[in-house]
Amino acid sequence: MDKGKPVDDVYQMLSESGYADKAIQYFQSKENFGVIEDADQVTDLTGPCGDTMKISLKVDGDKIHDAKIQVLGCPGAVASGCALIGLAKGKSLQEAAAIDLDALYRELEKMPDQKVHCARLAIKTLQKTLEEYHGRQSDRTATGEK
Numbered sequence: 001m002d003k004g005k006p007v008d009d010v011y012q013m014l015s016e017s018g019y020a021d022k023a024i025q026y027f028q029s030k031e032n033f034g035v036i037e038d039a040d041q042v043t044d045l046t047g048p049c050g051d052t053m054k055i056s057l058k059v060d061g062d063k064i065h066d067a068k069i070q071v072l073g074c075p076g077a078v079a080s081g082c083a084l085i086g087l088a089k090g091k092s093l094q095e096a097a098a099i100d101l102d103a104l105y106r107e108l109e110k111m112p113d114q115k116v117h118c119a120r121l122a123i124k125t126l127q128k129t130l131e132e133y134h135g136r137q138s139d140r141t142a143t144g145e146k
């Protein structure tokens, strides 16, 4: 049996199937994974593939103070979700809503072609989260709540 450095089988499989190192790092570190207990908004979305993402946001003024994501899905979904949250944190709500597939792919560097829909699901989940947050803010304004 080989007693040398253990080979990271998952890394190797992902690398061979077309994931860049950066995308694999996001998948393996699960950076930005989790839930914010006292979130201002929590929204989930299930894609046509059946995978689900849930984003929680903490908003300060018009800025995303903190954000986390939970993903029940494939490595492409986990990598995309974690990278997207990293991009969105600290941005204004408007800037976060404008993050598109190109920007997310620049951050991930490369994923297999058949994983584009996973990145798209992450973006749609963030956009839905922001829309629902705005909706709740408008309802509060309409009812005079602070």
Ligand code: FES
Pocket (backbone or CB within 6 Å): 047, 049, 050, 051, 073, 074, 075, 076, 077, 115, 117, 118, 121
């Ligand atoms: Fe469903 Fe990747 S296969 S998000």
